[in-house]
Amino acid sequence: TQLLEQSPQFLSIQEGENLTVYCNSSSVFSSLQWYRQEPGEGPVLLVTVVTGGEVKKLKRLTFQFGDARKDSSLHITAAQPGDTGLYLCAGEGGGSNYKLTFGKGTLLTVNP
Amino acid sequence: EAQVTQNPRYLITVTGKKLTVTCSQNMNHEYMSWYRQDPGLGLRQIYYSMNVEVTDKGDVPEGYKVSRKEKRNFPLILESPSPNQTSLYFCASSLWGLAGHEQYFGPGTRLTVT
Numbered sequence: 001t002q003l004l005e006q007s008p009q010f011l012s013i014q015e016g017e018n019l020t021v022y023c024n025s026s027s028v029f030s031s032l033q034w035y036r037q038e039p040g041e042g043p044v045l046l047v048t049v050v051t052g053g054e055v056k057k058l059k060r061l062t063f064q065f066g067d068a069r070k071d072s073s074l075h076i077t078a079a080q081p082g083d084t085g086l087y088l089c090a091g092e093g094g095g096s097n098y099k100l101t102f103g104k105g106t107l108l109t110v111n112p
Numbered sequence: 113e114a115q116v117t118q119n120p121r122y123l124i125t126v127t128g129k130k131l132t133v134t135c136s137q138n139m140n141h142e143y144m145s146w147y148r149q150d151p152g153l154g155l156r157q158i159y160y161s162m163n164v165e166v167t168d169k170g171d172v173p174e175g176y177k178v179s180r181k182e183k184r185n186f187p188l189i190l191e192s193p194s195p196n197q198t199s200l201y202f203c204a205s206s207l208w209g210l211a212g213h214e215q216y217f218g219p220g221t222r223l224t225v226t
Contacts, residue, residue: 033215040219040220041219041220042202042204042217042218042219042220043155043202043217044217045214045215045216088154088155090155099157099160099170099171100145100160100170100215101157101171102147102154102155102156102157103154104152104153104154105154105155
């Protein structure tokens with residue numbers, strides 16, 4: 001079974017601060033996705049990274065896929081209260097394995 | 113509007129009473145999946161389906177059944193629910209596989225088994 005460890009589990013910061021969330025595994029993933037989930041709703045996809053070393057930017061969010069495709073990070077610059085939510089990473093096994101494994105998530109609170 | 117719908121949104125039932133949670137998508141997606149979300153355990157995949165009549169187990173399939181007779185529907189069946197199946201359930205779909213394809217999630221079904 002492939003596992004994804006997310007850290008930190010909880011993060012509470014002030015508006016305007018920067019933060020990084022990590023997603024680590026001992027397994028190789030063919031692709032990795034980041035989602036954000038708000039209370040009472042399903043997760044919403046933020047980004048998919050496929051190539052080792054890939055960096056993608058989405059406004060103030062920067063996503064990086066590790067060279068070995070075993071880890072990923074999400075960096076938020078100048079966090080805003082609207083960034084508050086549960087951030088989830090999810091890895092796809094690859095090949096004929098279409099299982100999707102989720103990390104347990106990072107609950108981010110951005111205080112005004 | 114592209115969406116994944118689930119019904120019911122909330123369900124309280126008793127141990128052993130068979131139930132079905134329906135899931136439907138209007139995006140002509142090949143891939144559909146069921147997850148459960150529990151505090152401290154995160155989202156775990158129950159079953160997934162690559163196409164009509166093609167289903168496979170995820171990480172926690174015990175106690176669940178699924179069927180994919182039509183492309184748009186992917187119901188989750190609990191033949192004999194038990195209290196440990198109390199959870200928040202999500203259905204999701206994507207165009208094909210996962211790499212590079214957005215997975216759309218339904219709004220969730222909160223199930224309580226007493």
